[in-house]
Amino acid sequence: MLTALWPLIRAIIWSAIGGAIGYGFASGLVTFTDPPQNLEVQISLAYVGALLGWLFGIGVWKYWGREWFGLKPDHNEIKGASRFFSFSIDHKVIGVQYLVTMVILFLLAGALAMLLRVELANGSQNLMNAEQYNTAMSLHGIIMIAVAVATIMGGFSNFVLPLMIGADDVAFPRLNALSYWIVPPVAVLLILTPFFGGFDTGWTAYPPLSTAANGPDGTLLFAFAFLTFGLSSILGGMNFLVTIIAKRAPGMTWGRLPIFVWSVFAAAIISLTATQWVAYGLIMIILERTTGMMFFAPTAIDAAGVGLSGGSSILFEHVFWFYSHPAVYIMILPAFGLELEIISHFTRKPVFAYKWVVRAFFAIVFLSFLVWAHHLFTSGMGQNLHGPFMLVTELISIPTGIVFLAALGTMWRGRMWLRTPMLFALAMVFNFSIGGLTGIFLADVATDINLQDTYFVVAHFHYTIVGGEIFAIMAALYYWYPKITGRMYNETLGRIHWAGMFLFFNMTFLTMFIPGVEGMNRRVAVYPETFNDINFVVSIFAFLMGLSMIPFAYNMANSWIRGDVAGDNPWHASTLEWQTTSPPPEENFEHEPEVFEGPYNYGRKRAQASQRPARTPAPAEGD
Amino acid sequence: MLILLWNIFPVAASREADIIDEAFLILTILAIPIMALVVVIMGYSVLKFRRSEGDFEDAEYVTTHKTWVHSWLIWTTALCIAVIIFPGWIGLVDIRATQNDVADVTVDVTGQQWVWTYEYPDLDVSIISELVLPVDSLVRFNITARPDDVLHSFWIPAFRMKIDAVPGLITKMDVTTTEIGEFNHDQNFRVQCAELCGLNHAIMFTRVRVVEKDEFDAWVAEHSAS
Numbered sequence: 001m002l003t004a005l006w007p008l009i010r011a012i013i014w015s016a017i018g019g020a021i022g023y024g025f026a027s028g029l030v031t032f033t034d035p036p037q038n039l040e041v042q043i044s045l046a047y048v049g050a051l052l053g054w055l056f057g058i059g060v061w062k063y064w065g066r067e068w069f070g071l072k073p074d075h076n077e078i079k080g081a082s083r084f085f086s087f088s089i090d091h092k093v094i095g096v097q098y099l100v101t102m103v104i105l106f107l108l109a110g111a112l113a114m115l116l117r118v119e120l121a122n123g124s125q126n127l128m129n130a131e132q133y134n135t136a137m138s139l140h141g142i143i144m145i146a147v148a149v150a151t152i153m154g155g156f157s158n159f160v161l162p163l164m165i166g167a168d169d170v171a172f173p174r175l176n177a178l179s180y181w182i183v184p185p186v187a188v189l190l191i192l193t194p195f196f197g198g199f200d201t202g203w204t205a206y207p208p209l210s211t212a213a214n215g216p217d218g219t220l221l222f223a224f225a226f227l228t229f230g231l232s233s234i235l236g237g238m239n240f241l242v243t244i245i246a247k248r249a250p251g252m253t254w255g256r257l258p259i260f261v262w263s264v265f266a267a268a269i270i271s272l273t274a275t276q277w278v279a280y281g282l283i284m285i286i287l288e289r290t291t292g293m294m295f296f297a298p299t300a301i302d303a304a305g306v307g308l309s310g311g312s313s314i315l316f317e318h319v320f321w322f323y324s325h326p327a328v329y330i331m332i333l334p335a336f337g338l339e340l341e342i343i344s345h346f347t348r349k350p351v352f353a354y355k356w357v358v359r360a361f362f363a364i365v366f367l368s369f370l371v372w373a374h375h376l377f378t379s380g381m382g383q384n385l386h387g388p389f390m391l392v393t394e395l396i397s398i399p400t401g402i403v404f405l406a407a408l409g410t411m412w413r414g415r416m417w418l419r420t421p422m423l424f425a426l427a428m429v430f431n432f433s434i435g436g437l438t439g440i441f442l443a444d445v446a447t448d449i450n451l452q453d454t455y456f457v458v459a460h461f462h463y464t465i466v467g468g469e470i471f472a473i474m475a476a477l478y479y480w481y482p483k484i485t486g487r488m489y490n491e492t493l494g495r496i497h498w499a500g501m502f503l504f505f506n507m508t509f510l511t512m513f514i515p516g517v518e519g520m521n522r523r524v525a526v527y528p529e530t531f532n533d534i535n536f537v538v539s540i541f542a543f544l545m546g547l548s549m550i551p552f553a554y555n556m557a558n559s560w561i562r563g564d565v566a567g568d569n570p571w572h573a574s575t576l577e578w579q580t581t582s583p584p585p586e587e588n589f590e591h592e593p594e595v596f597e598g599p600y601n602y603g604r605k606r607a608q609a610s611q612r613p614a615r616t617p618a619p620a621e622g623d
Numbered sequence: 624m625l626i627l628l629w630n631i632f633p634v635a636a637s638r639e640a641d642i643i644d645e646a647f648l649i650l651t652i653l654a655i656p657i658m659a660l661v662v663v664i665m666g667y668s669v670l671k672f673r674r675s676e677g678d679f680e681d682a683e684y685v686t687t688h689k690t691w692v693h694s695w696l697i698w699t700t701a702l703c704i705a706v707i708i709f710p711g712w713i714g715l716v717d718i719r720a721t722q723n724d725v726a727d728v729t730v731d732v733t734g735q736q737w738v739w740t741y742e743y744p745d746l747d748v749s750i751i752s753e754l755v756l757p758v759d760s761l762v763r764f765n766i767t768a769r770p771d772d773v774l775h776s777f778w779i780p781a782f783r784m785k786i787d788a789v790p791g792l793i794t795k796m797d798v799t800t801t802e803i804g805e806f807n808h809d810q811n812f813r814v815q816c817a818e819l820c821g822l823n824h825a826i827m828f829t830r831v832r833v834v835e836k837d838e839f840d841a842w843v844a845e846h847s848a849s
Contacts, residue, residue, distance in 0.1 A: 349682040450784070
């Protein structure tokens, strides 16, 4: 056991050394300035040092550092179960690392949501004080954002995408491992925030609240966590773009890509480009906090009593949403891909209007960069911007409509097999319809003036991200579970999970629209007593939804050890990842596959399933 | 169904609230048949196009259908443009209709952690305990936050109107009051901070009272500094 964890222990030792060096350096540095009010300069540099030490210890030295110093490269990969705790460069290991980390974080942030619902069950302050509530609410938000961004783009993209395009690995395997090992420090920082006074700004971290000198140091930790996570996102996005461009198997032309690969390609463009904007914004927040550079706060008085003139907090809102709106498409685009992928295989019918769906994905990418200011309709930005941003935002409904057409068109006259993945995919279509339609109320300036910052917004984005994306993630977890683990999950437990989650998700969040319309604002622990009853009902439904996660967690953990052996292709699906063993061998395929047909040629006269006959080796199952 | 929806709205005590509620209702009326379409197609497919366990026969090979795709595109685009024009653009213009009119009452609002201050510059009144307004009047709010404070958002649910209070910037909001009411009878008559502003954000609210004009004049006479 100790040898298995040795790489981790070494990395922790190095991060302690790095942190100490950073702290010492910062302590020296601050003697050159006015004595600072707090330890934020030291915390900042200690974190940078610890992060570098961590990465250095976990694998950067082994995979890069030795070469820089002319030493013999050490390419001994750790084998066995302990490879999951090491800097493995195998995309399948990294995929599992991402998925397990994200499922754990999802359950953790879900438990926080349960605490929030206990507090919100009535309008007075009961379980938590205002500071604890703000911290719990902010943590729930940012952890779920990380889960929503990285579960598909880190987990499924890593495990499945190279298999789907017939590659032996991603384009940059070492960078891939790096982008995963950047994530644990993010989780550690976020979990530490309550010990540094919490952070009370929500994940949006609008200044001047997030830069206030009397604010808790936890906000600084949050800014560093978000910034670090962004770095991982940027590296991942670049890696998948290059992988899809350069690593496709012979014959895997652009027109033969599974629709999930297209959706990841589209989302990776946003990951790579938009994330950099929020990184600039967060760096400015960090500098404003630690050094007093004034990017956002309009005025301040320095130690010598001189009035300083600074910037505008609306600037941050623009920069922040210039990333964070496209970011919701990093979450939902690959979820669309998963939805269509699963519906096609489980109806044994090609994705309807495949080319239009691809066009729709890129239209969404393009438009997603032009809609950010609909988050600012009530911010006080120029009135002349309201009309144009309303227009562009509502235009997004056209390409999104194409995705719905494709989902419904694929189902129509298909031959549907209602296993758990399909049930979740169908639920996703239902939930996202509600999420999308309620989005129009928030794109419309008139209704948004009232609904902005109310529970209507909370219910809406939970419908899109939980009802849409998380349901698609659940579908994909069950769908690829036999491929990833080699074992089959328990179908009965899967259906119980589905029924509970679908029912109570809808009851929770459909009910939550009501206090929004009736005038209850969000991000509050106490509220007028008019809203007592409705919130009590919402809380009860939320707890029941939380309970539905128990069969899920049990099923995932238990089936991995005790599940039936699944076989290579339990769904008889046509795409490449099912044409190799479960789990796949180290190089993914015994021989490099060659592709002669599209991904979903179900029902085509020539072949039973499209990408199968062309493949070597021949399917292991005799079907 | 629609009557049920109509009842869900809290009291609409301003001209703007009527415009906003109307827009909400129109969008809901449009959304219901779209949702129904999705549910019906999906429900029919689930019931009708099933296969049993262990049956792996393929469905018919259909990749696309030109007429369906094109008409779907035309319909969604037409609907989208319709919604952008009405209630979108028309609602926007309606709400702004009063911006060039002379206001009956002007109120300068300042937010700070965690108090709202109201000053009536023409009437020489300054108060933090409550916001009192005359009915059937055009009220113009000039809103800001203290320069060294954080963002707040000035929202009165009964009026459906909201705009941020930004340090270093004055934002404007017009409300034409139409109904008498007060917080003690209806909690939507409150100024609520709607932008997370730290510890006591949730309880940063003030009671609002909309009163008859002569009652308002009497209240001003009582509270005026001059």
